[in-house]
Amino acid sequence: MKRSDRLIGLTNYFINHPQELMQLSYFTERYDASKSSISEDLDIIHDMFVHEGIGSLERISGAAGGAQYIPFFSKEQSVEKMKQLCYKLEDPSRVLPGGYVYMSDLLGDPRIVQEIAKVFVTAFHEQSIDAVVTVETKGISLAYAVANLLHVPVVIIRRNMRVTEGSSVSINYVSGRSQRIQTMVLPKRNLKEGMNVCIIDDFMKVGGTVTGMISLLEEFKAKVVGVGVFAEAEDDENERMVDEYISLVKVSNMNVKNKQIDVTLGSFYQ
Amino acid sequence: MKRSDRLIGLTNYFINHPQELMQLSYFTERYDASKSSISEDLDIIHDMFVHEGIGSLERISGAAGGAQYIPFFSKEQSVEKMKQLCYKLEDPSRVLPGGYVYMSDLLGDPRIVQEIAKVFVTAFHEQSIDAVVTVETKGISLAYAVANLLHVPVVIIRRNMRVTEGSSVSINYVSGRSQRIQTMVLPKRNLKEGMNVCIIDDFMKVGGTVTGMISLLEEFKAKVVGVGVFAEAEDDENERMVDEYISLVKVSNMNVKNKQIDVTLGSFYQ
Numbered sequence: 001m002k003r004s005d006r007l008i009g010l011t012n013y014f015i016n017h018p019q020e021l022m023q024l025s026y027f028t029e030r031y032d033a034s035k036s037s038i039s040e041d042l043d044i045i046h047d048m049f050v051h052e053g054i055g056s057l058e059r060i061s062g063a064a065g066g067a068q069y070i071p072f073f074s075k076e077q078s079v080e081k082m083k084q085l086c087y088k089l090e091d092p093s094r095v096l097p098g099g100y101v102y103m104s105d106l107l108g109d110p111r112i113v114q115e116i117a118k119v120f121v122t123a124f125h126e127q128s129i130d131a132v133v134t135v136e137t138k139g140i141s142l143a144y145a146v147a148n149l150l151h152v153p154v155v156i157i158r159r160n161m162r163v164t165e166g167s168s169v170s171i172n173y174v175s176g177r178s179q180r181i182q183t184m185v186l187p188k189r190n191l192k193e194g195m196n197v198c199i200i201d202d203f204m205k206v207g208g209t210v211t212g213m214i215s216l217l218e219e220f221k222a223k224v225v226g227v228g229v230f231a232e233a234e235d236d237e238n239e240r241m242v243d244e245y246i247s248l249v250k251v252s253n254m255n256v257k258n259k260q261i262d263v264t265l266g267s268f269y270q
Numbered sequence: 271m272k273r274s275d276r277l278i279g280l281t282n283y284f285i286n287h288p289q290e291l292m293q294l295s296y297f298t299e300r301y302d303a304s305k306s307s308i309s310e311d312l313d314i315i316h317d318m319f320v321h322e323g324i325g326s327l328e329r330i331s332g333a334a335g336g337a338q339y340i341p342f343f344s345k346e347q348s349v350e351k352m353k354q355l356c357y358k359l360e361d362p363s364r365v366l367p368g369g370y371v372y373m374s375d376l377l378g379d380p381r382i383v384q385e386i387a388k389v390f391v392t393a394f395h396e397q398s399i400d401a402v403v404t405v406e407t408k409g410i411s412l413a414y415a416v417a418n419l420l421h422v423p424v425v426i427i428r429r430n431m432r433v434t435e436g437s438s439v440s441i442n443y444v445s446g447r448s449q450r451i452q453t454m455v456l457p458k459r460n461l462k463e464g465m466n467v468c469i470i471d472d473f474m475k476v477g478g479t480v481t482g483m484i485s486l487l488e489e490f491k492a493k494v495v496g497v498g499v500f501a502e503a504e505d506d507e508n509e510r511m512v513d514e515y516i517s518l519v520k521v522s523n524m525n526v527k528n529k530q531i532d533v534t535l536g537s538f539y540q
Contacts, residue, residue, distance in 0.1 A: 004277055008318040011281040016384070048278040100434040104460050108425060110418035114286070137406045137426060144411040148380035155378060156407060164370040190374050 006031045006041050014045065014057065014069035019151035023066040042067050053077055071149045072125055073118040075269075081115050082265055086249050089231070092259035099205065099233060101251055101261065107138055107202055107230075116248060117145035120200060120228045123246055123268055124150075127225040130195040131155050135184065135213055139202040142230065146200050155197070157213060158185045165190070169219045176206025176241065184216050191220045198226040205233045207242035214242075232266060276301045276311050284315065284327065284339035289421035293336040312337050323347055341419045342395055343388045345539075351385050352535055356519050359501070362529035369475065369503060371521055371531065377408055377472055377500075386518060387415035390470060390498045393516050393538055394420075397495040400465040401425050405454065405483055409472040412500060416470050425467070427483060428455045435460070439489045446476025446511065454486050461490045468496040475503045477512035484512075502536060 009031060013022070027038045046057035053074040057067050085106065094102040106112050120142075129150055134143035135157040147154040161170065165187035175182050191197075199213055214224055227245035234252035247266030254261045279301060283292070297308045316327040323344040327337050355376065364372040376382050390412075399420055404413035405427040417424040431440065435457035445452050461467075469483055484494055497515035504522035517536030524531045 004274060004314055005318045005321070007274055007277050008281045008315055009322055011278045012285055012319075012322065012324060015282055015285050017381075044274050045278055048275045049282075051275070052279055052282065054282060096434055096436060098434055102435055102459070104426075104435060104457070105423070108417075108423040108460070110414060110421070110424065111287075113414070114418070137410070137428065140407070140410040141414040141424060144380060144383070144414055147378075148384070151380070153375070153378040154380065154411060156374075158407065164366055164368055165372055165374060166366060187374070189372070190378070 001031050001033065003037070003041065006033060006038070007044065010038075010041055010045055014067075017151075018055075018069050018071045018149050021060065021066050021068045023064075026066075070125075071118070071121055073122045075119075075122060078115070078119045078122070079265070079269060082119070082248055082269070085112070085116075086263040086265065089249065089251070089263040090261055092261065095254060095256055095259045095261050097256055099235070099254055099256065101203070101231065101254075103202060103231065104138065107141055110141075113141045113145050116142055116230055117149055119248055119268065120146050120198075120246075121149045123228060124198055124226045127198065128196055129198045129225060131191060131197045131222075132200055133157065133191070133197045133213065133217065133222075134200050135159065135209060139200055139230075142202060143200040146198070146228075150198075155186070155191045157216060159183065161185055169216065171212060171216045171219070173212030173215060174208060175212075176208035176236070176239070182208075182212070184212050186216055186220070191217075191222065193221045195220070195222050196225045197222045198228065199224060201229045203231050203233070204229040204242070204245070204247065205236045206239045207236075207245075210245065211241045231263075271301050271303065273307070273311065276303060276308070277314065280308075280311055280315055284337075287421075288325075288339050288341045288419050291330065291336050291338040293334075296336075340395075341388070341391055343392045345389075345392060348385070348389045348392070349535070349539060352389070352518055352539070355382070355386075356533040356535065359519065359521070359533040360531055362531065365524060365526055365529045365531050367526055369505070369524055369526065371473070371501065371524075373472065373501065374408065377411060380411075383411045383415050386412055386500055387419055389518055389538065390416045390468075390516075391419045393498060394468055394496045397468065398466055399468045399495060401461060401467045401492075402470055403427065403461070403467045403483065403487065403492075404470050405429065405479060409470055409500075412472060413470040416468070416498075420468075425456070425461045427486060429453065431455055439486065441482060441486045441489070443482030443485060444478060445482075446478035446506065446509070452478075452482070454482050456486055456490070461487075461492065463491045465490070465492050466495045467492045468498065469494060471499045473501050473503070474499040474512070474515070474517065475506045476509045477506075477515075480515065481511045501533075 055071040132147040168187045170185040232247035246268040250266045325341040402417040438457045440455040502517035516538040
């Protein structure tokens with residue numbers, strides 16, 4: 001097989017298997033090529049990945065060695081994309097009663113979800129993360145896309161007890177401003193004890209949901225090493241129950257009556 | 271830029287933008303290369319994609335022309351992967367009360383979700399699909415992965431009325447064997463009228479949920495062009511409320527008391 005063909009096959013492999021260490025022998029067999037040829041291929045791919053701003057190929061030498069694609073995306077490149085999302089979100093028809101913003105179309109668009117996920121992966125690249133945790137429903141696509149790039153499982157916290165998955169841990173928590181008591185449930189076998197987890201959610205107002213998730217995760221002796229929300233409502237900033245988190249966009253000056261809303265870049269870009 | 275570098279950049283682009291027509295001029299500018307060079311690159315990539323069994327690059331000539339990656343995966347290659355999933359699912363500890371099977375670990379693993387999604391995309395490749403529809407919660411990751419490969423939006427039907435997205439259409443439906451009356455809700459702006467949709471779900475017993483989804487989708491004048499469930503329970507086959515669907519694995523002879531379960535390849539492989 002020619003080098004040009006191998007480069008295409010290898011690029012496809014690594015893009016589809018981020019954060020997964022692969023021994024060189026797998027590729028020498030698959031493409032019937034010498035170790036030195038594959039090694040040169042990987043150098044070319046690494047340089048081009050860096051040039052394209054999509055990460056790097058990490059090489060680990062020795063008997064158990066191999067190569068691994070580490071996704072890492074340029075923060076500068078994401079600014080323009082997030083600004084476009086801010087612009088889309090400022091559409092007055094998105095203002096919903098109760099201080100919510102209609103975002104289901106954006107979070108239902110796989111390309112947009114992928115762009116948002118890339119930013120979170122870049123933001124948390126220094127953390128060691130064993131699992132991505134979210135709460136149903138709207139953040140699930142996002143959490144899945146992040147987990148895919150990190151090569152870790154997604155764990156979904158449920159909102160009601162109608163869960164058919166054996167024994168579960170549940171907590172009651174007080175939702176932010178409305179002070180309503182709500183429930184969250186996580187089946188025991190869905191998350192091993194003592195994991196490093198990253199919380200991903202679509203929208204944060206006062207932060208009651210994230211606070212609830214953190215309490216529930218304590219029951220699993222999990223260490224929350226990062227909290228990432230796509231959008232935060234700045235108007236609720238003074239009542240915020242969560243201290244450490246990053247947001248990608250910030251919603252402010254929302255006026256439900258006049259259908260007015262401002263959307264700017266979030267805390268990750270400050 | 272050398273051809274080898276361009277091939278890496280182009281492969282990355284197409285793998286991340288399935289089903290998206292891109293004009294050649296975008297690439298000639300991006301890689302500062304002539305149209306004929308890029309055109310040769312695309313021929314090489316097409317041949318290698320076919321060789322790797324991951325689809326093809328479709329070329330459209332003329333002023334509005336360009337190239338588009340059409341994902342299509344070998345059915346034979348998926349057999350081995352689905353058989354591995356069957357083997358994992360036969361673990362007796364997965365048998366849950368009520369005739370359910372514990373699958374959250376598999377559906378929370380992004381690589382497995384990706385493999386399952388590839389099979390659905392291959393199964394439905396002759397259909398024209400405008401959106402992928404699922405119902406919360408466990409099928410969402412799967413629906414998102416399918417939608418990503420098809421380059422269409424995901425639409426998530428909710429199970430309760432606590433939806434903060436403006437006016438909604440809701441229906442009551444009778445869940446399969448338990449004959450319980452349940453609710454499904456879809457905000458009006460989440461799905462335009464008259465779309466061709468494909469339904470994706472994780473598990474089907476009698477099929478009450480899918481029947482409910484089809485009824486709700488009728489209110490949106492949607493045409494259901496495909497129904498794909500990852501697992502179906504064969505023991506409920508005689509009471510099945512849905513006729514046309516494909517399943518990838520089939521669960522049978524489940525005995526909750528003795529923790530016994532058989533899992534074999536589903537209808538797509540018959």
